[in-house]
Amino acid sequence: MQDAIILGGGISGLTAAYLAQQKGLDVSVIEKAPQPGGPISSCKEEGYLFERGPNSLLLPDPWVESFIEELGLKGQLQETNPVAHKRYIVKNGCPVAVPASPLQAIFTPLFSLKGKLGFLLEPFRKQISERAAKTETVASFVQRRMGRDFLDYAIDPFVSGVYAGDPHKLILEHAFPLMRGFERDGGSIIRGAIQYKKKRKREGTAYKKRSISFEEGLGVLPKTIARKLGNRLWLNSEAVAVNRVDEAWQVTWKRDGENFEGFAKSLLVCIPSHATKRIAWSKGISEPLKASPNLEYPPVHSLALGFRRDQIEHPLDGFGVLVPSKESPTVLGVLFSSSLYAGRAPDGHCLLTVMIGGIRHRELAALDPDKLLQIALRDLRSLLGLKGDPAYYHCSSWPKAIPQYTRDFGAWKDTLRSLEDEFSGLHFGGNSIDGIAMGASILSGKRLAAAISPSS
Ligand SMILES: Cc1cc2nc3c(=O)[nH]c(=O)nc-3n(C[C@H](O)[C@H](O)[C@H](O)COP(=O)(O)OP(=O)(O)OC[C@H]3O[C@@H](n4cnc5c(N)ncnc54)[C@H](O)[C@@H]3O)c2cc1C
Structure with missing residues (x-):
C-alpha cells in the first residue's frame, strides 16, 4: 500500500507529490491530461514565447x-520589468493609467470628484454586522466602503482580471479574505491595511510580493516537478472511482481504455469540483458530494498575438489594460506580455495576450478562433491604436477556467471539510478550495503534503 495517491497533476497536486517524495513517502499522481500542470503551459513558436x-x-x-x-529554477527566474507597476483601466474608451501616488489620485480622470471624496471617507464609514458581512458580495462591500466609482473603475475590472468573474456574485469573505479582515480587524480597509503591515513588520514576517515568470515561461515549473516525480506521475489517466476499503483508499483510474487500481493510506484530491463530483465515490462520500452545489467555472479564451512594434501606437509601458464591464470593448483585458518579461517576441516585435470570455461573456465560449480574433483586433484598434493584422496568432481555450467563489463556494467548502473530518486520510486541495492564484495552489500542495502520514 502506498502512503498517498494524489488525484490531479496541476500545480497543487504536483507540489504535494514532490514534497511528500522529498520526505521519503511513497506517492503517485493520477493526471487526466497528456501533460502536467493544468492550465500552466508555455509555448514557443515563430520566435514568440507565450503562455x-x-x-x-x-x-x-x-x-x-x-x-x-x-527545484533548481532560481537561475531561470525572471522578475517583471519595472514598467509592470503601471496598469491601465479603460475609461470612456481610452486606457487611463491607474494612479500610483496620492498626487496622481487627486488628478486622475479615472474617478469623479464625488468618487475621490468617497474614497477619502472610507475610514469613517460604519461596519455592518458580522453575520451580514459573512455573505456580503465584493460589489456590495466596495460600494458601501468606497463608493460606486471605485467599484466600476477599479474593482470590477480587477475582478475580471483575476477571476474572470462578477463582483456582484463573488463573496468577499471567500474571494478576498484579506480585504474582509482589514475591515473586521481595523474597522476600515485603509486602517486595517496599515495595521496589518505594521503587525507583519513587528513579527518579522513582512514580505514584498512580486510577480515572476521564468526564461522558458511558467510551464517550466510543472515540467520540472513532473521530471522529478518520474514514473510516479500517471499522465492520460482519469480517476473514475474511489472506495474506502478497511483503512485504505482504493482508487481506480482509466488509461487508454484500460483500468488500473491503487491502494493508499491517504488520498489527496486536487482536481476541479466538477471532476470531484463525477467520480464514483463509496457510500458516505458520494451523497454529500452529490448534494453540494456546483461551482461555476466560466470559459476563458487566451489569445497570443504577435505584431511588429510599429503597428501599435500605444507605448505598451505597463502590465496591461483592463476593461470595466461598463465600457464597450468586449475583451476582458490585454496583457503587454513582451513589456513584462524579456524574450517574449522577436526583435522589433511585441506580444500581447488578450483575455476574452469570463462570466461577462459566457456566450463567446463556443466561438471559433477566427471569430475571436476579429473581436480582439477590433478592440485592439480602438484601445491601442493597432494597425494591420497580426504577424502571429494562437488561441488557447479553457471551457472551465476558474472556479467562482460565490455563495455556493461556502457550502462546497463546508462539505469537503466535514468529509475530511469524518474520513481519516482524505484531504482536498487546489483551487476549488484553497484560493485561485497559482501561488495559493502551491501553498495548498504544501499543506496537503504535511497532512500525509506514512502507511507503516
Ligand atoms: C486562462 C487562465 C489564466 C490564469 N492566469 C493566472 C495568472 O496569471 N496568475 C495566477 O496566479 N493564476 C492564474 N490562473 C489560475 C491558476 O492557473 C490556477 O488556479 C492554478 O494553476 C490551479 O492549480 P490546481 O492544481 O489547483 O488546479 P488545476 O491546475 O486545475 O489542476 C487540476 C488537474 O486535475 C486534472 N483532472 C481533472 N479531472 C481529473 C480526474 N478525474 N482524474 C485525474 N486528473 C484529473 C486536470 O487535468 C488538471 O490538470 C489562470 C487560470 C487560467 C485558466
Missing part, C-alpha cells in the same frame, strides 16, 4: 521562493 494559461506567478511568501530555488 496558454497563467502569465505571472505572484510570489505569496518566502517559502514559495525557496521552493523554486530547491
Whole structure:
C-alpha cells in the first residue's frame, strides 16, 4: 500500500507529490491530461514565447521562493520589468493609467470628484454586522466602503482580471479574505491595511510580493516537478472511482481504455469540483458530494498575438489594460506580455495576450478562433491604436477556467471539510478550495503534503 495517491497533476497536486517524495513517502499522481500542470503551459513558436494559461506567478511568501530555488529554477527566474507597476483601466474608451501616488489620485480622470471624496471617507464609514458581512458580495462591500466609482473603475475590472468573474456574485469573505479582515480587524480597509503591515513588520514576517515568470515561461515549473516525480506521475489517466476499503483508499483510474487500481493510506484530491463530483465515490462520500452545489467555472479564451512594434501606437509601458464591464470593448483585458518579461517576441516585435470570455461573456465560449480574433483586433484598434493584422496568432481555450467563489463556494467548502473530518486520510486541495492564484495552489500542495502520514 502506498502512503498517498494524489488525484490531479496541476500545480497543487504536483507540489504535494514532490514534497511528500522529498520526505521519503511513497506517492503517485493520477493526471487526466497528456501533460502536467493544468492550465500552466508555455509555448514557443515563430520566435514568440507565450503562455496558454497563467502569465505571472505572484510570489505569496518566502517559502514559495525557496521552493523554486530547491527545484533548481532560481537561475531561470525572471522578475517583471519595472514598467509592470503601471496598469491601465479603460475609461470612456481610452486606457487611463491607474494612479500610483496620492498626487496622481487627486488628478486622475479615472474617478469623479464625488468618487475621490468617497474614497477619502472610507475610514469613517460604519461596519455592518458580522453575520451580514459573512455573505456580503465584493460589489456590495466596495460600494458601501468606497463608493460606486471605485467599484466600476477599479474593482470590477480587477475582478475580471483575476477571476474572470462578477463582483456582484463573488463573496468577499471567500474571494478576498484579506480585504474582509482589514475591515473586521481595523474597522476600515485603509486602517486595517496599515495595521496589518505594521503587525507583519513587528513579527518579522513582512514580505514584498512580486510577480515572476521564468526564461522558458511558467510551464517550466510543472515540467520540472513532473521530471522529478518520474514514473510516479500517471499522465492520460482519469480517476473514475474511489472506495474506502478497511483503512485504505482504493482508487481506480482509466488509461487508454484500460483500468488500473491503487491502494493508499491517504488520498489527496486536487482536481476541479466538477471532476470531484463525477467520480464514483463509496457510500458516505458520494451523497454529500452529490448534494453540494456546483461551482461555476466560466470559459476563458487566451489569445497570443504577435505584431511588429510599429503597428501599435500605444507605448505598451505597463502590465496591461483592463476593461470595466461598463465600457464597450468586449475583451476582458490585454496583457503587454513582451513589456513584462524579456524574450517574449522577436526583435522589433511585441506580444500581447488578450483575455476574452469570463462570466461577462459566457456566450463567446463556443466561438471559433477566427471569430475571436476579429473581436480582439477590433478592440485592439480602438484601445491601442493597432494597425494591420497580426504577424502571429494562437488561441488557447479553457471551457472551465476558474472556479467562482460565490455563495455556493461556502457550502462546497463546508462539505469537503466535514468529509475530511469524518474520513481519516482524505484531504482536498487546489483551487476549488484553497484560493485561485497559482501561488495559493502551491501553498495548498504544501499543506496537503504535511497532512500525509506514512502507511507503516
Ligand atoms: C486562462 C487562465 C489564466 C490564469 N492566469 C493566472 C495568472 O496569471 N496568475 C495566477 O496566479 N493564476 C492564474 N490562473 C489560475 C491558476 O492557473 C490556477 O488556479 C492554478 O494553476 C490551479 O492549480 P490546481 O492544481 O489547483 O488546479 P488545476 O491546475 O486545475 O489542476 C487540476 C488537474 O486535475 C486534472 N483532472 C481533472 N479531472 C481529473 C480526474 N478525474 N482524474 C485525474 N486528473 C484529473 C486536470 O487535468 C488538471 O490538470 C489562470 C487560470 C487560467 C485558466
